[in-house]
Amino acid sequence: MNPHDVATRPGAHLVAEEFGVEDPWALSDDRPPRGPLYLVGRMVAEAARDVDELHGELTRAAQSAIELLEPIRRGDHSSMRGRYGILRSTGPQIELLVARRGAAYEQLTRAVSTYRRLLSGYDAALASKAPRRRLSLAPEQAPGRDDDWAVSGDRQLRALEAVEAGGLRFHQSRVYGFIYLSNGQGQRPNPEVWPDTVQRLVADGLLDQDTSEGLYRPGQLLSLTPQGEAVLRDARTTTPRVSAALSRGNTAAISGVVTDSAVAPTTSAATKPSRSR
Secondary structure (H helix, E strand, O other): OOOOOOOOOHHHHHHHHHHOOOOHHHHHOOOOOOOHHHHHHHHHHHHHHHHHHHHHHHHHHHHHHHHHHHHHHOOOHHHHOOOOOOOOOHHHHHHHHHHHHHHHHHHHHHHHHHHHHHHHHHHHHHHHHHHHHOOOOOHHHOOOOOOHHHHOOOHHHHHHHHHHHOOOEEEEOOOOOOEEEEOOOOOOOOOOOOHHHHHHHHHOOOEEEOOOOOOOOOOEEEEEOHHHHHHHHHHHHHHHHHHHHHHHHHHHHHHHHHHHHHHHHHHHHHHOOOOOO
16 A cells, blocks of 8 residues: 555655655665666655645645635625735746646656666666575585675674664565665664675574565564574674784784884994994
8 A cells, every 4th residue: 555645745656656665765775876776766756855845835825726716605706806816826826836746747757767667677687696696505505605795894793783773674665676674763774784784694594584574564674583693792792802902913013113123222232342442
């Protein structure tokens, strides 16, 4: 069911019908910045916002016109007299808003069509990689996995911490199948967490995905498994130990250099033969 009323938010309603997202800005979430889907997704969201704002102005202007015409409906013909006409400036304002809203809606439909074409190409590319990514081997038996990038660096730790904070949900478009994440406030996680990272951690048994809830709405809640909790604890304790060891090593190296430089002149002076006169 579409969460937006077409009578109040026609722009957001159209986006929800086409892509299955409640928030049009979710179309650019988890997309590489400056990538085609990111840029066109923002165009769709901005166009939907413009349509909804203009529709709101048009609705208010129409309501004002209805109020001005209400006395006539009641038979009060004296209200038809007026130097500037019955509707005064409201009539031209309505005409202008109708034209602006129509242009904005046309811009929205063009942006939606462009995003749909890009998304179809993106899904086709993902489908071509699927056989390589969905290996039946255990992680330790598959050294050549092509999704290792998803847990490289601090991506795994960020994802585990975001799940521990609570409210992280995994969503999927019911129409086109693209995926995105939202936090407990229904916003994009900050720091950023990649859906690919979550999928990898679920496959590795570090996260549990509540499949009893809908992917479209409210999204499937993610939680740490006992194994995930253990990995998170180890990551938090290992990182300070490594940093401390590196710090101690650097301090020792610097101290050694200082000691050698301080001792060298003294040793040289003590062993230097005296001149005979």
